[in-house]
Amino acid sequence: MKLTDTLFQLKICSKATTFIAGAMLFGSTARAQTPNKGVIDAIMNEATQNSQLEKLAHELMDGVGPRLVGTPQMKQANDWAVAKYASWGIPARNEKWGTWRGWERGISHIDMISPRVKSLEGTQLAWSPGMGKKTETAQVVILPDLTDSLAFKNWLPSVKGKFVMVSVCQPTGRDENNLKTFALPSTYTKIKATRDSLTKAWAARIRKTGLTTRTLHAALEKAGALAILTNNWSAGFGVDKIFEAYTKKVPTVDIGLEDYTLVYRLTEGGNPPTLSIHTESKELGEVPTFNTIAEIKGTEKPNEYVMLSAHFDSWDGGTGATDNGTGTLTMMEAMRILKKVYPNPKRTILVGHWGSEEQGLNGSRAFVEDHPEIVANLQALFNQDNGTGRVTSLAGQGYVEPKDYLTRWLNAAPDTIKNRVKTSFPGQPGSGGSDFASFVAAGAPGFSISSLSWDYSTYTWHTNRDTYDKIVFDDVRNNAILAAILAYMASEDPAKTINTKTPGIKWPAQTKATRRGGFN
Incomplete structure (x- = not known):
């Protein structure tokens, strides 16, 4: 819906x-x-x-x-x-109405192996390419706040062999009702202002690359990134929106907010973690699609x-x-x-x-x-x-x-x-x-x-x-x-x-x- x-x-x-x-x-x-x-x-x-x-x-x-x-x-x-x-x-019958790109989700493992060991909550996005039987181990980089598209092009080669984080780091994973119930009015106002400010700043960061979210993912993939890491937080405890990938060759993985912000803070703090990621999926070609119709x-x-x-x-x-x-x-x-x-x-x-x-x-x-x-x-x-x-x-x-x-x-x-x-x-x-x-x-x-x-x-x-x-x-x-x-x-x-x-x-x-x- x-x-x-x-x-x-x-x-x-x-x-x-x-x-x-x-x-x-x-x-x-x-x-x-x-x-x-x-x-x-x-x-x-x-x-x-x-x-x-x-x-x-x-x-x-x-x-x-x-x-x-x-x-x-x-x-x-x-x-x-x-x-x-x-x-x-x-x-009842299945009535064909068209065809769609066939795809099947496989298993996924997302683990942080340094500076400590922790399995991360994450979901490969729909229609994401998998890694086959490979497991990739690499450090993380954050999309930087660059001055313009030229600076982005100059930075782009540095993503080769890395996992790239492309979503804002939320200041809190507490939902709105929780904050309203327990926070002092001044605390609530401060957190909300911080969240709004960070969200606007991140949108501006992406715009300065000269790309959209969709074309940014494609550019990072082409430059040799091993995977795109996102967080599409749904404004509630432990809950993310899961939509489709924009990449064609490397996986796009949504990391749960609590783990995404952990990895982000470690990276931003100068101690970029090493992650191990394994994702599988199958491309199934063009498959028929159906409505199911029943009748009295x-x-x-x-x-x-x-x-x-x-x-x-x-x-x-x-x-x-x-x-x-x-x-x-x-x-x-x-x-x-x-x-x-x-x-x-x-x-x-x-x-x-x-x-x-x-x-x-x-x-x-x-x-x-x-x-x-x-x-x-x-x-x-x-x-x-x-x-x-x-x-x-x-x-x-x-x-x-x-x-x-x-x-x-x-x-x-x-x-x-x-x-x-x-x-x-x-x-x-x-x-x-x-x-x-x-x-x-x-x-x-x-x-x-x-x-x-x-x-x-x-x-x-x-x-x-x-x-x-x-x-x-x-x-x-x-x-x-x-x-x-x-x-x-x-x-x-x-x-x-x-x-x-x-x-x-x-x-x-x-x-x-x-x-x-x-x-x-």
């Missing part, structure tokens, strides 16, 4: 003209729709008495692991989901569609548990429940588990391009993709009519769920935060069922700590119930939804999927 778009959506929601919570939402509707209490009760009972969430989470997060596009684990996850749906009597066929209006939606891929610093394993679990569990208690829906219910959301919503954008018949006949799509928290907001995505039908469908949920959900109408159309935006851009009714934080942006969004133990199963169970009820109500609605764009709202342009990626 793209955090900037998520924050934009939250900002818009907070400023919406109509923002009503709980039972106050449910006073009037434009047309009658009475939910079958027996179906609602059966959904609740199955979700609470026979939940499969913990089992699914263990199999996916612990067993398969992270699901970086182009890796064998991504295809393994696709096949696992198809088999799981089949075991529930739900037809409609009985009365099979050519109208309700969709559940969550991206299946992840970054691979952790295991992709909350981005977006929990969204995946929510939709799989909702489909399992619906098949058991509502096996003959009025409209066809689909679920889309999308590939390569993290590189630009590519799987869902491809689906929108490839299935205009579904997009044109979409009753509604519900997408979940911002962490393990219970759903607390639902916006109209800039359409006029959802105030009526979303309110009515939400009203079918028990008070313990619906009273927590705040709505905003008409809202603003999503422009790229997650896969619902692929449908909104095409003028279809795609909605984000958005969750509370659990410090998602700091601790699990694209980080090395996004793992099974961060899942809050009570909240995910809440979300599976809500998704199942919304899908049931959308399927049973007497009328097809109408989705008129609110006048005066700028609509996002539809963006084509990248069908072949990772080779730049």
